[in-house]
Every structure is written in structure tokens, then in C-alpha cells.
Amino acid sequence: MSGPRPVVLSGPSGAGKSTLLKRLMKEYEGVFGFSVSHTTRNPRPGEEDGKGLNCLPMLLGATLLPVADVLSSVTSEDYHFVTKEKMQEGIDKDEFIENAEFSGNMYGTSKSSIEDVQAQNLICILDVDIQGVRNIKKTDLNPIYISIQPPSMEILEKRLRDRQTETEDSLQKRLEAARIDMELSKEPGVFDIVIVNDDLEEAYEKLKSVLIEEIEKVQDAQK
Numbered sequence: 001m002s003g004p005r006p007v008v009l010s011g012p013s014g015a016g017k018s019t020l021l022k023r024l025m026k027e028y029e030g031v032f033g034f035s036v037s038h039t040t041r042n043p044r045p046g047e048e049d050g051k052g053l054n055c056l057p058m059l060l061g062a063t064l065l066p067v068a069d070v071l072s073s074v075t076s077e078d079y080h081f082v083t084k085e086k087m088q089e090g091i092d093k094d095e096f097i098e099n100a101e102f103s104g105n106m107y108g109t110s111k112s113s114i115e116d117v118q119a120q121n122l123i124c125i126l127d128v129d130i131q132g133v134r135n136i137k138k139t140d141l142n143p144i145y146i147s148i149q150p151p152s153m154e155i156l157e158k159r160l161r162d163r164q165t166e167t168e169d170s171l172q173k174r175l176e177a178a179r180i181d182m183e184l185s186k187e188p189g190v191f192d193i194v195i196v197n198d199d200l201e202e203a204y205e206k207l208k209s210v211l212i213e214e215i216e217k218v219q220d221a222q223k
């Protein structure tokens with residue numbers, strides 16, 4: 001039996017991908033696994049290196065907490081934070097299914113980050129920019145492609161500013177990338193669905209409705 005289809009979540013920085021993902025992974029604990037990307041950007045306050053399914057055995061071995069507590073501490077946000085040299089080394093060794101430069105930093109999805117999730121028969125979620133979407137389309141991954149879009153550039157800018165994670169320079173770079181993303185996401189056939197994240201509840205319900213078939217398949221297999 002082939003495993004569940006992976007899900008690619010894309011859309012401008014600040015559109016709300018991580019917010020929606022966190023809810024989804026909380027409501028459907030044990031159904032999704034996040035593909036922990038590599039990046040050369042600096043960690044934000046609270047972000048930890050590689051706190052994803054890749055290091056689950058290590059987390060489980062190092063804690064006296066129940067497995068469920070460890071699993072719920074695995075968020076959809078963190079990365080493997082690496083130097084440019086280390087990242088380039090991995091790319092040269094063909095360890096990445098895709099990689100891209102975004103806002104002056106390198107990002108990439110390692111093959112093992114996907115394999116680790118798929119080995120557990122979980123729905124693998126990839127959070128990648130539009131370049132990642134294009135590159136994944138050249139592979140045989142066959143994911144469901146979902147774009148999360150903001151209601152407008154103005155609202156996106158406000159969300160990014162309020163999040164307080166960016167310098168003025170990185171914020172401007174992200175807004176520029178967002179303009180391109182918003183144009184490209186309108187191209188027919190790029191995404192299976194484009195969800196405008198205006199009202200969070202409505203956006204979340206739409207996201208769930210697109211994924212419910214795959215979710216139920218995983219839940220049935222776990223019975």
C-alpha cells in the first residue's frame with residue numbers, strides 16, 4: 001500500500017502558513033509530520049535547531065516525558081539551522097529534493113526529512129516558497145499543492161510588521177517576494193487550491209476540507 005500523499009503548503013511569508021499548520025497538527029496529532037527544512041537564516045527567538053521528526057528518537061531517548069508530550073512539543077516551525085558552507089555541501093552531495101534562495105538566505109528540503117516522515121506513514125507537510133513549488137513539480141513526490149494567500153498586500157505588511165521578526169530590510173525583501181508569489185499563484189494549474197487567509201477560522205476550515213480524505217485514510221490505517 002502506498003503511503004498518504006504529501007502536502008506542499010506555500011504562499012507569501014506572513015500569509016499565515018505556520019499559524020494554520022500548528023492548528024492542524026494540534027487537532028490531528030499523530031496524522032501529520034513536518035518536513036524540517038534546512039536554512040542559513042538566523043533562528044528567531046524561541047526557534048530551536050532541528051526540533052522535528054528527524055530528531056524524534058533523540059528527543060524520546062533524552063526525556064522522561066510521555067511520548068504524547070514529546071510529540072506535541074514538535075512544532076511545524078523549526079529548521080535545521082546551518083552555515084552556507086554546510087548547506088552547499090549538502091546540495092553538492094544531492095541531499096536535497098529542492099533548494100532556493102529567499103530573502104537573502106538559503107532554504108532547502110532534504111530528502112531524508114521527507115523520508116523520515118513517510119517511513120511512519122504520516123502525511124508529510126512541506127512549507128516551501130514558490131521556487132520550491134516549481135522544483136518539487138519536477139520530482140515524483142506527487143503532493144497536494146496548497147497556496148495560502150493574504151487578503152491584500154497591506155494586510156500582509158501589517159501581519160509581518162506585527163510579528164516583529166524582520167528588520168526593515170528583510171521585511172522589504174519579503175514584501176517584494178510576496179508580490180511575485182501573489183502573481184504566480186494566480187496561474188492556472190500551479191496549485192490544487194488557493195486559500196485566502198482573511199478570517200482564520202474560515203481559512204482553517206477550507207484547509208481541513210481539502211485534506212480530510214487523506215487525514216481519514218491515515219486515521220483508518222491506524223485503527
Ligand SMILES: Nc1ncnc2c1ncn2[C@@H]1O[C@H](COP(=O)(O)OP(=O)(O)OP(=O)(O)O)[C@@H](O)[C@H]1O
Pocket residue numbers: 011012013014015016017018019020159160162163197198199200201
Ligand atoms: N487570519 C489571520 N488574521 C490575522 N492575523 C493572522 C492570521 N493568520 C495569521 N496571522 C498572523 O500573521 C502573522 C504571520 O503568520 P505566520 O507566521 O503563520 O505566517 P507564515 O506564512 O508562516 O510566514 P513565514 O513564511 O514567514 O513563516 C502571525 O503573527 C500570525 O499570528
Ligand SMILES: Nc1nc2c(ncn2[C@@H]2O[C@H](COP(=O)(O)O)[C@@H](O)[C@H]2O)c(=O)[nH]1
Pocket residue numbers: 010011012013037038041098099100102107108109127128129130131132133
Ligand atoms: N524553497 C523552500 N522554501 C522554504 C523552505 N523552508 C521554508 N521556506 C520558505 O521560506 C520563506 C521564509 O521562511 P521563514 O521561516 O524565514 O519566514 C517562506 O515562504 C517559507 O515557505 C524550504 O525548504 N524550501
